[in-house]
Amino acid sequence: MATSRTDPLTLEVVDLIGSVVARYHAEYDRAAAAHSLTGAQARLLALLAVEPLPMRRIARTLRCEPSNVTGIVDRLEARGLVERRPDPADRRVKVAAATTEGARTARRLRASLGFAREPLAELSHKERTTLRDLLQRMVGDPDGS
Numbered sequence: 001m002a003t004s005r006t007d008p009l010t011l012e013v014v015d016l017i018g019s020v021v022a023r024y025h026a027e028y029d030r031a032a033a034a035h036s037l038t039g040a041q042a043r044l045l046a047l048l049a050v051e052p053l054p055m056r057r058i059a060r061t062l063r064c065e066p067s068n069v070t071g072i073v074d075r076l077e078a079r080g081l082v083e084r085r086p087d088p089a090d091r092r093v094k095v096a097a098a099t100t101e102g103a104r105t106a107r108r109l110r111a112s113l114g115f116a117r118e119p120l121a122e123l124s125h126k127e128r129t130t131l132r133d134l135l136q137r138m139v140g141d142p143d144g145s
Contacts, residue, residue, distance in 0.1 A: 027115040035109050040064075042109055044072050045081055045098060049106035052097035054087060081105055
């Protein structure tokens, strides 16, 4: 039986997801500010700490205009947290990459995010696995990549 998009349980879950997202963003912005970063700068730095990326891909991932990404990268580059490099696959393309200090800052920022760790720690391994699997299904990412 299909569930209505407006049934009380669905609406309650949507409200709870909204609360989680709002709390996460508020804590993320506070953690970013503690490192003298904006939330957007911190998110971009976190992406680049994983792997160097071309500007267009960063823009798609962050769902913003490439010109905005250029400005954010410029500011992070001025602070020595990010650098531009030629793409090894296509030297005509530039990628942005976290510097050693940028990667260190991204790790410190992530470590300072305590939101949800305590509540998640109170869930059993099975409950956390179920929650992860359901969230992956909701975002259309069945293998977590």
